[in-house]
Each structure stands twice: as C-alpha cells, then as structure tokens.
Amino acid sequence: MIKVSVNGEVKEIEEGLNIHQLIEVLEYKVKGFAVAVNTTFVPISEYHKKIVQEGDKIDILAPVQGG
C-alpha cells in the first residue's frame, strides 16, 4: 500500500494503480472531470500509462460556477 493525497485528503491505495484504476477505486461519481498529478495535467489518453506513486498529490477537478 502507498499513501497519496487526493483533493487534499490522504488516502491509502494499492501500489501500481494507474489513474483509470485510481478513479475506480475512489468510486468517483462526478461526471466530467479532469486530473492533475503534482500540479501537472494528465489527459484522459494518458490515464492508463500514468502510475500513481507514493506521495503523489492528485487533484480531480469538476465544473462549478465561476465568475
């Protein structure tokens, strides 16, 4: 198991997960989101290649109202 930060919360997850698998494990239900790891954008096309590492800071952002 490794520790990562997801939207500011520390989570313990299995080692070796890619972003796609991470989203499934988190049961993230919000439709239409984008992912950044350590403040670098990870496009959908890269989800299967990007393996989550110990200490990674993952941001999952979804649409909200804005000015």
Place this chain on the structure above:
Amino acid sequence: MDEELNMKSDLWEIGGKRLSSRLLIGSALYPSPSNMEDAIKVSKAQIVTVSLRRQAAGEGGGNAFWEIIKSMNIEVLPNTAGSHSAKEAITTAEMAREVFGTHWIKLEVIGDQYNLQPDPFETVRAAEILIKEGFEVFPYTTDDLVVAKRLADVGCKIIMPWGSMIGSGKGLMNPDNLIAIRKQFPDLQLVVDAGIGKPSHATQAMELGYDGVLLNSAIALAQDPVKMADAFRVAVVAGRLGYEAGVMKEREFASPSTPTVGTPFWHQFD
C-alpha cells in the same frame, strides 16, 4: 421594444465567434441554479464564465449546474480563478479544455490575496505559454497600459482590464487608464472585467469604446438578479450605441441649447 433594442445591438467578433451580445456574465453567487438560468436568459449574454474545483468522490453537486449550462446553447469561458502562479493557471487551463471542450480560457493569476489584484508577471508568462498551446486567452489584468502591451506582445488578441477590484462594485476607478489602453490598441478586443456594480458602470465602459463588459456579482448579488440582468442588457446596448453615435466634447462653460436669437423679454428696456 425589446426586440427593437436587440436589433440595434451590432454583431461583433471575439475569440473567433460572431456574437450579438456584448455582455459577458458569470455563473456564480446566484440564489439558486434556476435563478442563474433565468438571469442568463434575460441578460441575452452569449458568453458565460465557469470554473473547476475539487469535489468529493460521492458528490454530484457540480453536475446539476453544468447540465443547465450545457442545455443553454451558450459559449462557456472557463476561468483559472484561484491560481497564484503561471504553472497553476496553465494546469487549470489544460484541465478546463478537456472538461469543457473549449480552447477559450479566462486567465486569472492572483498576485495579492487581499485585493485579488492580478499578478502581471505571472499572467504574461502564462499567456505566452497558453497561446503556444493553442488557447484563446482572455487575460484578466489591471488597467496598466504597459501590462496590456506585454500581453499584446505575447499574442493576446483580447485584453480584459479591471474596472476595480473583483466583487467591489466600485465601478471604473481609473477611466483615463482604460481610455489609454483603448487608444493604444484599437484593433484588440477589450473587455472591462471586474468591479462593475451598477448598470451605469457598464454603460460608461461601453461609452469609452470597450468591446464588452464581464461581470458577475452586480447581477447575482442584486435583490432581484433577473431584473438586474435585464438592466445590464439594456445598459450595455445603450453604452455601445452612445459610443457609435459619438459623444459630444465637454465644454468648460455653459452654452445655451435653445437659440438666443429672438429671446423674448430680454433687455427690452435697455
């Protein structure tokens, strides 16, 4: 009368789109999503700003709002609000492009947490990189002419100087600075963004020759946001028509408008 007023609003182009409304509005701070929807409809705005934020895994809160916006057949302009560096703004822009399916980005890099003043150095740096990445950048900046020049130098076709601090409602604090930017860049699309509190502020910005105004709080925080949206719609058209008509030059002294020749009872006993 409303239809007639809308007909008078000329078409203009921004970010490669031809639009009839010069009013850009935000989607935040409304009393409810349905109130937001009604206000946007009444405003006739064709560009609405949106944002991205963290949401908990089980939340679907953002979906209802986004479903409404998607159903409205309007252009969305995602912002990078909350960014404090070029790096954060660029990452947010890239994420927004994927989520919202648009290459438009309202670039907002804050340099001071107290007055939410944009950071000119990081804004220019981010704009340059985002333009190279294919974004249409709508940079939020101060009314500083030199910063506007730097943004134009890196390829911005649109510049959005503030009227005053975000959410302050103070109106146009430095109209002379806004005039200077307008004169320096007759061919860029200029939009006054932030600080507008009343419809007359929007009219004033349009009378200065600005191509549009972007506001949120002034409508959303009004006692009746839908009625205020209507007021801003009319105010923007009025200001634009005033600009096109050519405002008279100010005079130092009074000058009668009624002809003085044939004035009755005047000096008749002298």
